[in-house]
Amino acid sequence: MPRVIFYTATTVNGFLADENDSLDWLFAAPGGEGGDDDFQRFLSGIGVLVQGSSTYRWVLEHEDLVAHPEKWPAYYGDRPTWVFTSREQPVVPGVDIRFASGDVREFWPQIEESTGGRDVWIVGGGDLAGQFADAGLLDEIRVSIAPATLPSGKPLLPRSLGADRLQLIDVRQAGAFAELTYAVSGPPS
Numbered sequence: 001m002p003r004v005i006f007y008t009a010t011t012v013n014g015f016l017a018d019e020n021d022s023l024d025w026l027f028a029a030p031g032g033e034g035g036d037d038d039f040q041r042f043l044s045g046i047g048v049l050v051q052g053s054s055t056y057r058w059v060l061e062h063e064d065l066v067a068h069p070e071k072w073p074a075y076y077g078d079r080p081t082w083v084f085t086s087r088e089q090p091v092v093p094g095v096d097i098r099f100a101s102g103d104v105r106e107f108w109p110q111i112e113e114s115t116g117g118r119d120v121w122i123v124g125g126g127d128l129a130g131q132f133a134d135a136g137l138l139d140e141i142r143v144s145i146a147p148a149t150l151p152s153g154k155p156l157l158p159r160s161l162g163a164d165r166l167q168l169i170d171v172r173q174a175g176a177f178a179e180l181t182y183a184v185s186g187p188p189s
């Protein structure tokens, strides 16, 4: 059974991006472009990516991917990418992008089948990770906390999860970042 891991960078006060989807606060932090050994180890266990449409559109537009599909992030690689959206979206030529809309439970068998026996990376956003948590499908939250705060923005995980569902299993310093890993259980039946 593949594990479902929400792995993301966040500000100290729990935002994934500012109100305009900017990640300038992340790239301004030393090491904010990512790619340390631990991240590479994480990636080696990942078979499929899942993201919401804002996350998909940000990278699509930021890199002009329709015109330049070769700029599809190297660390995404050729893994299938599931994009949850209720709207028609541009497709990046040559990239295995699969669109889904509605209850994550309905799509779980297909997502699971596409993993090739490896784990699922929920890239973002926070509400989509929350939908997996609501469905009892989220196994792990891994947050890499940047030395930054924002007055407002896109929330890390807009849900109420407490100690009954979250267990701290790892704490690590990665340069300027603090990385916390939580095992997620439940929800209670």
Ligand SMILES: NC(=O)c1ccc[n+]([C@@H]2O[C@H](COP(=O)([O-])OP(=O)(O)OC[C@H]3O[C@@H](n4cnc5c(N)ncnc54)[C@H](OP(=O)(O)O)[C@@H]3O)[C@@H](O)[C@H]2O)c1
Pocket: 008, 009, 010, 015, 016, 017, 020, 021, 022, 026, 051, 052, 053, 054, 055, 056, 058, 059, 084, 085, 086, 087, 100, 101, 102, 103, 104, 123, 124, 125, 126, 127, 128, 131, 154, 155
């Ligand atoms: N800090 C980091 O490392 C990091 C990581 C990932 C993302 N980000 C950024 O954080 C921001 C996240 O944006 P966000 O909070 O708006 O979240 P998002 O999950 O990227 O996008 C949310 C949108 O996805 C669609 N969606 C979500 N669940 C759906 C479902 N079950 N069925 C159909 N459609 C569904 C909806 O839009 P439509 O139906 O209208 O398409 C929804 O408004 C982005 O700016 C992204 O670039 C940062």
